[in-house]
Amino acid sequence: MSQDIFPPRVRRWLFTTNHKEVGILYLVTALFFFIAAGLLALTVRTQLSVPDNNVLNADLYNQFVTVHGLLMIFWVLSPFAFGFANYIIPLQIGARDLAFPRLNAMSYWFYLFSGVAIIMSFIFGAPDLGWTLYSPQTSFQFTPAIGLNVGAAALILITVSITMSSVNFLVTVFKMRAPGMKLRNMPVFPWAILVTIFMMLYAFPSFLAAVLLLYVDRAFGTFYFSSIQGGALLWDNVFWFFGHPEVYIVLFPAIGLIADVIPTFARRPLYGSKYIIGSMIAAAIISFIVWGHHMFVTGIGLTSTKLYTVTTIAVSLPFDVMVIAMIETLIKARVKLKAAALFALGAIALFVIGGITGVYLASVALDHALRGTYFVVAHFHYIMVGGSIMGLIAGLYYWFPKFTGRMYNETVAKIHFGVSFIGFNILYFPMFLLLDMPRRIQTYTADTGWGPLNSLATLGGFIFGGAQVLLFLNLVVSQRRGPPSGPNPWDAWTLEWSLPSPVPAHDFDTIPTIAEDGTYRFGNGSSYPNGSAHSGDSKVGNGLAYSHLEGMSPWPIVMAFAAFLFFLGLSIGQPSSPTPVSYKPFWPLIADGAILGVISLYGYSRERFSGHEESHVESWPFREVPNVKLGIWTFLGAEVIFFGVLIGAYFFVRTNSATWPAVGELFSIRNGFAMTLVLLTSSLTAIMALASAKIGSRNGLIAGLLATFGLGASFLYIKATEWIELGTHGVFSVASGLPATSYFITTGTHGVHVVAGMCMTVYLLANTVRGRYIKGDYHAIEHFGLYWHFVDIVWVFLFPLFYLI
Amino acid sequence: MFAILVGGTDIEFNLATLQATIPYNYYVSILLGLAGMKAILIAMFYQHLKYEPRSLSSWVIIGLVIASLLMSLSFLQLHGH
16 A cells, blocks of 8 residues: 555654654544543533523433543543553663554554544434443333444444553563663553553453443344343443453553652652552452442342452552552652642542542442432542543643653643642532432432532533643643753653653664663763662663664554444444344445455555564563563453453353253254364364474475364354254244343354454465465464464353353 | 363263253363363463463463452352342
């Protein structure tokens, strides 16, 4: 594809894979969605400002509230943080780029197009159920508008984006640190991103599975979430299993950022950085076992409520450690109150208020009274806006000089802080007092007495929103006309400040070396500790020179656009029958997306796959594991959760059902046995293909790959005939009940994975014919094998679950 | 290894024919145990986890632990519901 049809400036931003430029794209786009979500919020606040108001009718009100929440959580908070992560993490760890630059670019374009989809959902009737999308309201019966389908498509696309980013950052942080940059020497911000990535990796697959099941419920009339056998509770579990880690996913990057900002302006090392990092890890682990506190009123039983009360209180403890460590850093420090420091300090204060109120909600008794009221709204806004957004704005002011080489106007920035802080508290504090006002109501009557506090909150909203205009004006003007900042205006001591501002395309002239005690010298010759008392001298650079990596590829944006068209086509079809509900897909868009996707996959595969792997880097604990292999195993880890949720959903609905077909009543055990043998044999042929590649046998490799493909096709043939047999009798179609729903969807998802594996086989065969993989470069065969064997492992469980039990 | 996997599958198939004679809980436990054993063998020998650095196999176990947590706690809720 010729890139020359675009002017150079446009080409640069459309096709870049450079981490800094991708970071800027994330930041700008996230700020755009911040404005959009903010305007939705201001409209909602206007509606609620006085009793019996009618600025927004009930339908629009619900849509505005829902899309505001979805935008802020998915399209603002995390992408804003990952804009910083993209730009700064490689610099702070001494790497030249992320491990997989094109994948990074593709993550961004998937994010952008997913955002386009969620905004487009307004055309079709945007989701209007709150960001939590509770069942059974999401069923066609209660929400016939296809805007929810489009919203689901947007969520699927952004989950794919996040999974790609997770794999990329994990491999980068573990495998690409500069010599001497041991994990214990890393600043807190990369640690915070690392912990965030862990949570993303294991939480988002659950959400993806949930949204996919929701999608098939609506598109094919299945019953996962609309059944009376616990459908609503199933959604609650799989959603909140993701949902609670998600709130820390959006918070931790801001905490890490604050932990970098505070020491800089306090002019002393961060107190207890190891304890902060340990606390983040502890909180991340505990975050996976607290989700039930969102379900205290669903009747989950005393044992569960007790457990979740304990774990919810326990999860607050690591945050206490983090806050205390930051306060200790500030005690007796002469803090330079620049805008970044003010926002960081403000974020801590507001986060503490939000956190304390969260502990109240851990009490089951209090939760019963406060759940679903504005007390909860205030609580999470103090965390997410007060803690996270304010922290991220601190990062914006902190790193703006590094991005642009210019200083912003400090006076305007301080006014921005003052007005924001005051406006924020006027907006949200009254909501703590509205603890008898339910959430998500379009209006209220005057006799409730809620009017004055709502009016006050609305006033605060406009003050807070108006203050952000100062932010944008300041940064836009300063980016062009601000005075030069120099490389290190804050006299900070993390590695990014050793580089010129703005940072050149290749980052480091030579990769720095960090001394054994974690110190490194740069800039004006001063030595700074990396969180510890410094001793001795260290020098930046050890003579290792690296060539600039190639930077441009059109395929990330093309592939993302193809996925966007494909999922849009799946989403915007009109209902073809009311009972059982099913939607007719919009085939032209699906076809366009599929064709473009195949073309882009082909183009992508022809390019070099990943960045150069440096030999002299810190890579413990994966020293002997190549980057791509680590990336694939990381991806498979996410797949474990994804299939775990699908299988778990099957267990859930089955356990909740009074009757279920007996063994052998519907499914032929022989079919299941045959499919298992076929797939096991295909794993054997994949092993034989790898063995042939290792010994350089081209014919053996082709035979192995062909056999694997053929066995995969046989598996699908048996599966297809089974499906047709079940469907034609009319008693067991995808919408005929929970046994059918769970069977078709779980085995169908597995089948899609088999098809994907077969496509990989075709690609490998084509390359083998051209002479690849037999001269020592057999790793692609090995990597394919890792995926294929995983698909086999999934079936090893599906066979007994569906055919034998 | 292939022979062991096929043999395990054969045992599962034959167990299904004897299902009526085995207490249901034992039946399900044996089947899931066999599936788990096969999965571990595939992971260790086909995916070569046995020969990879321990850091990588530990990495894999994390995902399994988290998936198990989700299922266990969800079923604890069901039990009490």
